[in-house]
Amino acid sequence: MPYRGLPLHDPPAAAQFPVPANATVPPAAFDSVLAESLQATCAWILERTKAPALTAAVLLPGRAAWSTNLGVADADSGTVLPPDAIFYWGSVGKTLTGILVMQLIEEGKLAYDAKLATWFPDVVNANLITIDMLLTHTHGLFSFQADSTFHFTPGYSPPETLLAVAARHEPVHCPGEAWSYSNTGYVLLARILEMIEGRPYHEIARDRIVRRLHLADTVVLAPRESPANLVPGHRDGHPDRTFDPSMPYGAGGVAASAADMVRFWQAALTGELVNAETTRQAFARLYPMFGSTAQCYGRAVMLYDVPVPGGTRTWLGHSGGTETAKAIVLYDVESGAFVAVGINAAVPAEAAAFRLLQELPRR
Numbered sequence: 001m002p003y004r005g006l007p008l009h010d011p012p013a014a015a016q017f018p019v020p021a022n023a024t025v026p027p028a029a030f031d032s033v034l035a036e037s038l039q040a041t042c043a044w045i046l047e048r049t050k051a052p053a054l055t056a057a058v059l060l061p062g063r064a065a066w067s068t069n070l071g072v073a074d075a076d077s078g079t080v081l082p083p084d085a086i087f088y089w090g091s092v093g094k095t096l097t098g099i100l101v102m103q104l105i106e107e108g109k110l111a112y113d114a115k116l117a118t119w120f121p122d123v124v125n126a127n128l129i130t131i132d133m134l135l136t137h138t139h140g141l142f143s144f145q146a147d148s149t150f151h152f153t154p155g156y157s158p159p160e161t162l163l164a165v166a167a168r169h170e171p172v173h174c175p176g177e178a179w180s181y182s183n184t185g186y187v188l189l190a191r192i193l194e195m196i197e198g199r200p201y202h203e204i205a206r207d208r209i210v211r212r213l214h215l216a217d218t219v220v221l222a223p224r225e226s227p228a229n230l231v232p233g234h235r236d237g238h239p240d241r242t243f244d245p246s247m248p249y250g251a252g253g254v255a256a257s258a259a260d261m262v263r264f265w266q267a268a269l270t271g272e273l274v275n276a277e278t279t280r281q282a283f284a285r286l287y288p289m290f291g292s293t294a295q296c297y298g299r300a301v302m303l304y305d306v307p308v309p310g311g312t313r314t315w316l317g318h319s320g321g322t323e324t325a326k327a328i329v330l331y332d333v334e335s336g337a338f339v340a341v342g343i344n345a346a347v348p349a350e351a352a353a354f355r356l357l358q359e360l361p362r363r
Contacts, residue, residue: 001177003138009286009296009303016314016333017280020270021061030058030066037359042070045352051345052234055087057258058356059338061266067259073231073344074239084229086217086255087342088245089327090320093254094186095268096205096220098135098282098300100193102274103208105131109196119192123167128175131192134185135299136287142169143182154242156224159249162187179287179297183251190250201250213267217257221246230255233324234345240324252320261329261340269316269331283316304330306354313357319350328353335360 029035042056053071073079104110110131116139117126125140133139144165145151157165166184173180190201197204205220219227225246232239246253256264267273286296286303294305304315317330327342328349337360341349 001174003176003178003287005178006288006291006293009288009293009305011280011284011286012303012314012316012333014280017276017316018061018266018269018331018336018338020272021266027059027061027063027065030064034359034361035066038066038356039068039070041355041359042068042352045347045355046071049343049345049347050237051343051347052237053081053085053087053231054341054343054352055085055231055258056341056352056356057262057339058360059262059266060336060360061270061338065259065262067257067262069257071344075234075237076239081231082229084217084257085231086219086227086229086257087231087327087344088233088322088325089252089254089256089261089329089342090248090322090325091183091252092261092318092320092327092329093220093248093250093252094320095300095318095329096209096254096264097186097189097193097201097250099268099273100204100208101131101135101189102278102282102299104193104196106274106278110192116188119195120188123163123188124171125175130175131189132299133175134189136179136285137181137185137297138176138179138287139182139185140171140173140175140177140180141182141184141188142166142172143180143184144187145183154244156244156247158223159187159191162247162249163191179289181289181297183248186251187249193250202253209264209273213263213272215256215260215264218260218264219255221253221255227255231344233322235324243322243324256342258340258342261327261342262338265317265329265331265340266338304350321346321349332357335362 052075057067112132116129129139202220282299306313314333315330326349329340
């Protein structure tokens with residue numbers, strides 16, 4: 001079906017993408033004044049929002065980098081964050097899945113127009129749904145977490161259960177006709193990756209992304225994996241022990257430090273993981289999200305038009321989170337900075353990232 005939703009957002013101009021930097025040379029530390037200002041901003045965010053902890057990082061490629069972990073891991077016990085603390089990034093993990101799909105497409109193992117029916121012939125509309133539709137949330141399949149019963153089911157559920165929950169519901173629209181956010185599509189993508197590569201999704205992501213970029217503080221979670229240094233999310237000021245962060249699978253099963261996330265995002269946008277044309281095409285068709293043209297979705301990526309006095313700032317990034325944790329990773333076109341923020345409570349990470357960007361000098 002032809003797309004019938006809100007008009008697409010214009011794609012970013014070529015000059016709005018970051019240029020490749022020599023990632024093998026560690027960036028210098030920020031000067032002490034700016035570093036102290038960023039640290040103070042993070043402390044202010046925790047004090048103002050009452051969130052227990054956050055991880056934050058800022059990278060100015062070729063210039064300097066800064067990162068911090070601040071707060072307590074467990075608000076009930078007051079446990080201080082361990083030095084190697086990692087946070088849950090939720091749907092930011094969709095970009096990892098998207099990158100893996102794009103790598104296989106570049107290698108000729110997959111195609112954007114390949115039909116879902118090749119792997120899942122029994123899924124409704126499988127002969128019409130393409131890989132591209134799964135990446136862009138235009139396939140119309142019901143998102144499993146929107147099931148009112150499943151939404152409040154604690155603990156781990158395997159991918160087969162997630163797909164079965166989605167299959168109990170009618171599609172929300174015809175394939176390609178509209179945009180609707182759906183974790184189901186990214187579970188299907190992860191299963192397709194497994195079928196093509198012949199091994200578990202978390203191993204594919206670790207080999208093709210985590211180890212390739214030497215991300216020492218990033219874990220693509222195996223089923224039921226719960227690292228000891230993973231900071232729990234919080235609900236109403238108390239740690240949430242009911243949510244299993246490995247459950248979202250290819251839709252967002254990633255835990256990491258903010259420093260690793262800005263490094264990943266830099267690699268994702270500058271040709272280290274997929275070629276530059278593939279990256280540009282990921283932003284070529286930008287679908288307005290949730291009825292707003294200020295936030296749009298491409299192929300496993302998001303574009304934000306952030307209102308500021310006198311106009312807007314453009315971010316290329318991806319948000320993530322649950323009811324107990326929030327995160328964002330982004331590239332800010334105006335400053336040339338990569339920023340990542342993860343918070344272990346339901347506090348808008350986008351607002352926190354904006355506050356950090358306000359501390360940076362304009363280029």
